Amino acid sequence: MKIVAMGGSLRKDSLNLKLLGHLARCLEALGPQVRSLSGDDLRIPLYDADLAAPHEAVALHAALAECQGLVIVSPEYNAGIPPHLKNAVDWVSTMTPSPFKGLPVLLASASPGAFGGARAQMQWRATLANLGAFALPGGITVPLADRNLAPDGTPGDPRTAGEIGKALKAFLDFATRMDERG
Numbered sequence: 001m002k003i004v005a006m007g008g009s010l011r012k013d014s015l016n017l018k019l020l021g022h023l024a025r026c027l028e029a030l031g032p033q034v035r036s037l038s039g040d041d042l043r044i045p046l047y048d049a050d051l052a053a054p055h056e057a058v059a060l061h062a063a064l065a066e067c068q069g070l071v072i073v074s075p076e077y078n079a080g081i082p083p084h085l086k087n088a089v090d091w092v093s094t095m096t097p098s099p100f101k102g103l104p105v106l107l108a109s110a111s112p113g114a115f116g117g118a119r120a121q122m123q124w125r126a127t128l129a130n131l132g133a134f135a136l137p138g139g140i141t142v143p144l145a146d147r148n149l150a151p152d153g154t155p156g157d158p159r160t161a162g163e164i165g166k167a168l169k170a171f172l173d174f175a176t177r178m179d180e181r182g
């Protein structure tokens with residue numbers, strides 16, 4: 001099974017990028033092949049219908065077209081989706097065939113705040129529903145992430161570690177069943 005893990009902010013010390021690295025390693029330990037897309041992969045010119053699709057958007061479309069599941073690790077900006085991630089998804093949504101239709105998605109977010117990015121995930125759910133993707137009901141939130149994540153993204157507190165383990169297993173089970181249905 002192929003999984004794409006997409007996200008993080010564009011800054012090099014991104015907490016969400018660290019979380020993405022941790023989730024990718026955990027997923028690979030469970031079996032799937034994980035392709036991580038972050039940083040410059042997502043530094044895409046703003047969507048403009050007058051432009052040809054930038055190469056980063058074409059590469060993201062290709063990666064999503066051949067995966068059986070997507071993990072989005074999203075910061076929360078002003079209770080919503082950060083612009084570079086929405087822009088990447090908007091570009092891919094203009095390409096055919098749509099890789100989002102019927103795609104299982106796991107949402108994850110990390111924030112120094114108390115909500116752990118939960119409000120950004122609510123916006124993601126609306127966007128993903130519009131694209132025909134299936135977001136797993138329970139996402140991963142990491143509150144107080146500046147204190148709770150080790151430099152390699154490993155969570156320090158048992159609640160977060162337990163939540164991550166359960167969510168990844170539920171996601172792989174969901175993606176496997178969706179894949180078997182074709």
Ligand SMILES: Cc1cc2nc3c(=O)[nH]c(=O)nc-3n(C[C@H](O)[C@H](O)[C@H](O)COP(=O)(O)O)c2cc1C
Pocket residue numbers: 008009010011013014015016017075076077078079080110111112113114115116117
């Ligand atoms: C423009 C902006 C808006 C933000 N709004 C929120 C917010 O609504 N909720 C929240 O928990 N954190 C918010 N933050 C703080 C981010 O969660 C924090 O900067 C976090 O470290 C960003 O993710 P990163 O570490 O992956 O870069 C905001 C940060 C920025 C730059």
